[in-house]
Amino acid sequence: MSLDSPSFETDGPLIDPAVCRAGYLQFSGSRFFNNPCVQSRGFFWCKSGKGSFVVNGTEYPLEAQDLYLLPWNRTIKYQPDKNDPMFTGHVHLVPYYRQGAKWIPNVPHQRSDEEFDSPDRADANWPGLEDVVHFKIKVGDNIALLLDYIIRSYLRNKGANETEFRQLGNLLVGELMHLKSAENVEAQNYPEELLRMVAHVEARYMRSITVSELADMIGRSRSHVLKLFRNHMGISAKHYIINRQLKQACELLLSTTRSIAEVGQAVGISDPYHFSKLFRRHLKVSPTAFRTSHGPIRLASD
Numbered sequence: 001m002s003l004d005s006p007s008f009e010t011d012g013p014l015i016d017p018a019v020c021r022a023g024y025l026q027f028s029g030s031r032f033f034n035n036p037c038v039q040s041r042g043f044f045w046c047k048s049g050k051g052s053f054v055v056n057g058t059e060y061p062l063e064a065q066d067l068y069l070l071p072w073n074r075t076i077k078y079q080p081d082k083n084d085p086m087f088t089g090h091v092h093l094v095p096y097y098r099q100g101a102k103w104i105p106n107v108p109h110q111r112s113d114e115e116f117d118s119p120d121r122a123d124a125n126w127p128g129l130e131d132v133v134h135f136k137i138k139v140g141d142n143i144a145l146l147l148d149y150i151i152r153s154y155l156r157n158k159g160a161n162e163t164e165f166r167q168l169g170n171l172l173v174g175e176l177m178h179l180k181s182a183e184n185v186e187a188q189n190y191p192e193e194l195l196r197m198v199a200h201v202e203a204r205y206m207r208s209i210t211v212s213e214l215a216d217m218i219g220r221s222r223s224h225v226l227k228l229f230r231n232h233m234g235i236s237a238k239h240y241i242i243n244r245q246l247k248q249a250c251e252l253l254l255s256t257t258r259s260i261a262e263v264g265q266a267v268g269i270s271d272p273y274h275f276s277k278l279f280r281r282h283l284k285v286s287p288t289a290f291r292t293s294h295g296p297i298r299l300a301s302d
Helices: 142-157 162-182 192-207 210-218 222-233 237-255 260-268 272-283 287-294
Strands: 019-028 033-038 041-048 050-055 058-063 065-070 074-080 087-094 133-136
Touching: 019 162, 019 272, 041 050, 041 142, 041 237, 058 065, 058 133, 065 260, 087 142, 133 192, 133 260, 142 162, 192 210, 192 222, 192 237, 210 222, 210 237, 237 260, 237 287, 260 272, 272 287
Parallel strands: none
Antiparallel strands: 019 087, 033 074, 041 065, 041 087, 050 058, 050 074, 065 133
């Protein structure tokens, strides 16, 4: 991934962005908590599960592949679903972090925290992005890959490399502006039937979905389902489901210490031998070797 720093224009002060905190968080159904005053632009991404959250008194729903941009100086309360609590990624961006200031890779969550109301940090004026902003993203989108990359990088060195996390901040702002300009354009080109099936896979991939189930859901033939996926997604419906399962399996291998069998069960592949065989066939490496090379990494709080 290139770390060349692009330049961006806003109608507010010149920005000098930096990523100052990032992590994954698996909520439990009984874990409700508040952060009273968070000074960052937060990228809050639901990777699986569901729930809701409240920002500055307004409640927002949360389900898989929801991405929210959160405002500076926010009060936030997290409300996971009791039966299917969300697994989330969090990236905290400081839009202006003065060059030459002491580098502290963290963000204040309450008034007593270090750097609260620091003159070295500030928000940016991004028209149309001032409040809570919702995006629906897809597995494999540039913004999703970048957020995962940022989180893993932060968890490995706690943001110690200032240059790297300033460069990542620039990349993240660039992807945000691209996402804002392209929002909903691609989805509008997909048939409604395909969008319904993709949403169904996203919500139920961990329950061993079949192509016949998708066909029954939209009241069409299996061949019609196969044609829709092949024409618009470039792969078969079966491979789309498997890819979604393996994407989540990779995330669990990186972010948890579950056994290989438990990871397979969590993504809807109950036979550990079949899970390992699929993983090796599609990713060209065994689950064990993948984990050894890339993780697991420690979960961090938001």
